[in-house]
Amino acid sequence: MADRVAKGLNVLADGLRHYVVARVPAQVLSNSAAIQGNVQDWDALALLVFMWDHWNDLFRHDLSFVERSLISELREYRNRWAHQQKFSEGEIYRIMDNIERLLTALESGQVAAIRRLRLESLRLLFNQEIGGRDSGGFLYKAWPWVMCGASALAMDSAILAFGRFPWSWIMAFLVFIAMMRVAWWQTIRETLHRRGPHECGICGCIIYTERCPYCQPATAESAAGAVPPRRAGGSRWGTAPEKTTVPGRS
Numbered sequence: 001m002a003d004r005v006a007k008g009l010n011v012l013a014d015g016l017r018h019y020v021v022a023r024v025p026a027q028v029l030s031n032s033a034a035i036q037g038n039v040q041d042w043d044a045l046a047l048l049v050f051m052w053d054h055w056n057d058l059f060r061h062d063l064s065f066v067e068r069s070l071i072s073e074l075r076e077y078r079n080r081w082a083h084q085q086k087f088s089e090g091e092i093y094r095i096m097d098n099i100e101r102l103l104t105a106l107e108s109g110q111v112a113a114i115r116r117l118r119l120e121s122l123r124l125l126f127n128q129e130i131g132g133r134d135s136g137g138f139l140y141k142a143w144p145w146v147m148c149g150a151s152a153l154a155m156d157s158a159i160l161a162f163g164r165f166p167w168s169w170i171m172a173f174l175v176f177i178a179m180m181r182v183a184w185w186q187t188i189r190e191t192l193h194r195r196g197p198h199e200c201g202i203c204g205c206i207i208y209t210e211r212c213p214y215c216q217p218a219t220a221e222s223a224a225g226a227v228p229p230r231r232a233g234g235s236r237w238g239t240a241p242e243k244t245t246v247p248g249r250s
Helices: 002-023 026-030 044-053 055-059 065-082 089-105 111-136 138-162 167-191 220-224
Strands: none
Touching: 002 044, 002 065, 002 089, 002 111, 044 055, 044 065, 065 089, 089 111, 138 167
């Protein structure tokens, strides 16, 4: 989970960096008392703090208070991530959604990259919420056949008891086929909620399971230097740097 948060923060840093460079005069950046150094080296926290501290004089005319609240919330999540606190799947989705909303307001070219991460988080959250449906195993899968079979047996018994030969046997056979068809349709409809081979939204690999085996083994050390595997092309705020890393956690 920390690896996905790190990837999202990298994407956020890329999008904010281009916006800050394009919108803020170079003199203001060089004379900033809160943050020093080349803007290309700033991480997500440094950029969020800069935008928060200079909101009234630099950003309030272009952005609304909605974006200001997103900046505040993302600062809090970034600090929690830096202190290695665990996130629930719902919190990870909220982080990705907040980043996407903020970058969309900035018209950043990184929106497509963060959208892939958000959709991957949404898929995992959906599977987590409905995962209890599969806990029944064989009994859960056999339940439609049991119910339809019992219904067919009851109706066939009534038809054979009160019907006339040979039409009663024909009608009983048709009822049995119809009920088995209903059971089969119910089983197929349930399997539509499960996914086959699909592309992982994080690393881009084709996988056959719900969780990507290529992303799961990532360690805390690799998460600190994680880089989004794909980059959206172009941005109205400038050209994306070749590589971006998240500095050491505070």
